[in-house]
Amino acid sequence: MRWALLLTVFLLPMAIPLSEGWAEDVGRDGAWVEWTAPERVYVHQNETVSTYITLHNKADENQAFTIEALSIPAPLTTVGLPATELLVPNHLKQIAFGIRAPLSATYETLTVSFSITSDLHPEFNETVEMSVAIVPRSNLNFGVDDFATFTVDELVRTAVAVNITNNASLSDDVTFNLYTDSDWSWGWNMPEVNGNEAYTTLAPDTLAYVYLWIEVPAVENGAPLAETGPRFILSAVSGLDMAVETWTFDLLMNEKKNATIDSIESALTVAPNQDGRVQAVVRNVGNTPNTLNITLQGLTASDNPLPNTPKADRFNSSGWVVALFGGLEDIVLQPNESRVIEIGFQAPNTFEGAMHVELQVFANGAATTVSTARTVATISRISAGEVEHEPSGCLAILPNESCTVSVDVLNTGNAYNTFVLREVGTTGGFEVNVPAGGQLVQANQGARFDDITITASADALAFTVGTTTIEVLDDTGQVVDSTTVEMKVAPQIKWSFRNVEEQVNAKGRLSIAMEVRNDGNAVDGLIVQLQSSHSVDMGFIPPDIAVYEEGVEFPRSFEVNDIPLNSNFTIRAWVQLPQDQSTNGTVYINTTIRSRFAPELPFVHTSEGDYLGLAWQPSEAVDEGIDWGGMANTAVAYVKAWSGVVFSILLASIILYKAVIDRQRRLDESQTLPYQETDKQAEDWMSQYQKEAVPGEQMTAPAAPLQEVPKATYEAMFRHQHGSAEAPQPQVDAGLISAASIVLDKRTEEAKKIKADAMLADLQSIEASAPLSANETLVASTSSSVPLPPNEDVHPPAVDDLEF
Incomplete structure (x- = not known):
């Protein structure tokens, strides 16, 4: 030891x-x-x-x-x-x-x-x-506890923000790093980033935030387990003394319930009236222990649910008996634990036929996330195949052009079969032409179909992507396999010049304005350049959206991004034509535009500007001083030219002044009241009745019968003779009118009495009972007579005549 x-x-x-x-x-x-x-x-x-x-x-x-x-x-x-x-x-x-x-x-x-x-x-x-x-002492402090935990969900980008304070007395350049043992992707949401490090500068006693994101992966194969996850350490290294301040946090995965079917035997061949089984492996891919719900759904040949056959663990249909073995639902599976189940088929006593079954599995508590897998049991004959495709140029199709796809099929069944192709689910506006003929393929052999043609529409936009699914059908019409072909429209670069305007001003500056139209199929950008055959001052007038070199006084190139389809973009430029050349000449200016997508394909417009040599340029005017004689001649000419006009204006002014005076006088006369005027026949008020019959007076018959006059004619004649009606005069004081009426009524009453007495005396002296002889010869007129206007004082209209 x-x-x-x-x-x-x-x-x-x-x-x-x-x-x-x-x-x-x-x-x-x-x-x-x-x-x-x-x-x-x-x-x-x-x-x-x-x-x-x-x-x-x-x-x-x-x-x-x-x-x-x-x-x-x-x-x-x-x-x-x-x-x-x-x-x-x-x-x-x-x-x-x-x-x-x-x-x-x-x-x-x-x-x-x-x-x-x-x-x-x-x-x-x-x-x-x-x-x-x-070095000075640093003092960096995170604004949170030293350790924190966060619960996150799968496939969610989690944003983390934490503040940090510089409590030192000097400004500090801080470097941030993030350390973890996991393979989770992360990054910074900060302006100053270099690789895996972020930077910021903190002034004394200031606070800043550190922003970062972490990509939470999906829960796969039961990991990460619920309430577990990786640990992250955020470090802040001071630029003053290299001191390190750290903050640690854990991301704990939330609960995820899910199940999957790892494998299933896709087909089973059984003899008539015999049984067989296919195996399937189901697995708990959630991050918590759970049970699985397993059912079978019978399908038709077109993959639709069998009518009157609900999903269950056992069902009968068309003589077939299908049952689930080993599918008990009370078995708890740990995360990422799997189990094997079997699907048994009992075939009817027929020589051909098939039963399609869909296996449906979901974790308890997650009925919406159903994992499915399909299998089929076929009597005697197995029909299966595999398809592969090889595209040619389908990821760069120009509008109204085509690409081809070669399709190979392999018969993996146990008998010969005739396969045909079918196109389904085409997206992106592409047109797919699938060969109509089929291919007879022996068992375990392959064949190649005629090429499939895929065409992009004439108005397809650049970078439009699409897919088409090519299905392989057997001789019974069942889909044995399918493949997906990806397509993409290539950008078509097409620019045109329109409305080109070129003008030369008096100072010899050539102004160029032209519209460039994006006739392609892509939202494109331009690189615009200006070149001249002579060394002259020139430049663009860049638009607001242009990008060009900063600090250049006369930019000769700029870039514009994101020009929409079918839109016009105006390019303006100027060129100072030479003024010091000894001979005449022409300046050639090339305006070149290049697409951002195809800079090797330039579009050039050439402008020309003619200039004059020194000998042909007009001379400048010489200042000879003030020409007093010329100014005097000019003044005399102006007086002669305008004398007649001035005289006419004076004469017209005199005439107008006289007319205004006369008009004012007539207006003053017309304002005189009627009772203030002396009527020569004021006492002979009975003269208006002279047409009536008076006894003893001899009346003569009219020489001719009365003629009917139309109303319009009568009104016109009346206006011609008497003039139009005068505008109403200002209203007279009511008291004055009342006093005048009393005096006039009194005189009128006395005059009537005198005349009445005289008439009475005359009537008494003659015989008034006999009619006049002239009345007997009168002829009655069939038309109504023209009414006479009332006997009123009619004032003639004021006429501005000139009285000299």
Whole structure:
């Protein structure tokens, strides 16, 4: 037992991977001794830090090694030196000692050296140098407990965030690392990342967050078990003194219930009226102990459930008897534990026929995650096959072009069979042309079908992916196998120039504007370049979405990404044509665009700009001063040209002024009230009744009968004679009207009385009983007479006539 212990002590240093522990150390391998020591040591003010020198005695006898301080710059001091250790042959010894920095030490890096001597070999003297950095003290602290646990679900990316605070007095550049023994994928959600490390800078007394994500894998084969999971250690290394602050957390997997069918015999051949069994292996792939629910579902030849046959552990159909053996549901399976069950078939007494069965398994408590597998029992004959395909160019199909697929089929049944192909489930808008003919294949032999043609539509977009399933059917119409062909549309690069405008201004600058249209089938990007046949100033006017070199005054190239289909993109550029050439010439400017998908295929538009040599350029005008004579001639010409206009304006103004005065006078006269006017016949108010018959008065008959006049004609004649109706005058004061009415009524009443007395005297002096002889000759008119207008004072319309 003692020898075993000594052997362990002897071999343990050799078994430790020293290369990893000394990754940052320095050392030397000599003939008598091998030593190693840290290359760099960090010490704080008023602190003693422990360091070491490891010695390996390679001699065949004992050696006493002494370590002494050789060079210790101020203000550093050593603690525990000199030190002497005795080493037996082939043994290791780590000699520890201290290096101290006082409180007043400044932050700097110093080099210290030590000597190693041996009592066995006086001439042996090795020098060990270390770099000692006097650094400020860091103080990083995570804002959570040292250990935490989280429960996670499968296939969920878990985000973890934790805060960290710099409680030191100086800014600290912190490096973060994450360590775990698991193979779970993880990464950082931080702006500064380099490989597996993340970085951030923390100012004094500030807080920052560390963001990372961990991809939780699926529960497979019962692992990870429920409430178990890997451990992660997040470390923060200070940039001040390389101090490490850690935080540990575990991710525990949540409960997952699931079951699967590992294997099942796909087919069984039985003789008529005989039985046989197929085996299936079911397994609990959840992460907790559980029982399984196992049932059988009879299927038709088209894989539909048999009518009137519910799923059960035993059923009869069409003379077949199918039963489940070893499918008890009270057997508890541990995670990833499996069991074997059997499906028995009892065939009817017929010469042909088949029974299709689907095995359905789910874990107790997870009825929605059903695992299924199908098998078939066939009487006498087994029909089976395998299919393989070999595509040719189907992952890069241009629009309206085709690729071919070769299909091979292998008859794995026990008799010859005729196989045909069928296409189902084509996606992506592809057209699949499957050969209509079949292939007669002997047992355990293969055959190749005519090529299948797959065509992409004419308007297919680039990178459109699709799949098509090619099924192999036997001579009974059953699907024996299928294969899936993947297709992809290749990008079609097509750009066109439209609406090209080129203009040269007076200063000799050629402006170019053109529209570039994406007529391809992909959302593409452009690399636009400008080239000239002459060395002239030129450049693009990049749009807002362009990417070009920063700091360039006149960019001659830029990039634009994500230009949609059938969209126009405007390119604007300018070129300063030469002004100092001795001869005339033409500048040729090439605007080249290249697709991001096919930069080797350029699209070029050439613009031309003609320029004049110095001898043909127009001379500039010479400033000869102010031409006073010319200005006088110009003034006289303006006066002659505008004199007639000014005279016409003055004459028209005088005429308009006279018209306004006359109009105002007539308006003042028209405002006189009717009772204020003196009517020459005011006393002869009975004259309006002259047409009535008066006794003793001799009346004469009209010379001709009355004529009917249309209403419209009468109104027109009335307006022609009397003018249009005058606009209503402003309303007169009611009191004034009342007073005038009283006076007028009084005079009218007296006048009527006088005239009535006179008429009465006249009537009494003549005979009024006899009718007039002229009335007997009147002819009655069949049409109605035109009514006369009332006897009212009609004011003529105001006419702006000129009275000179």
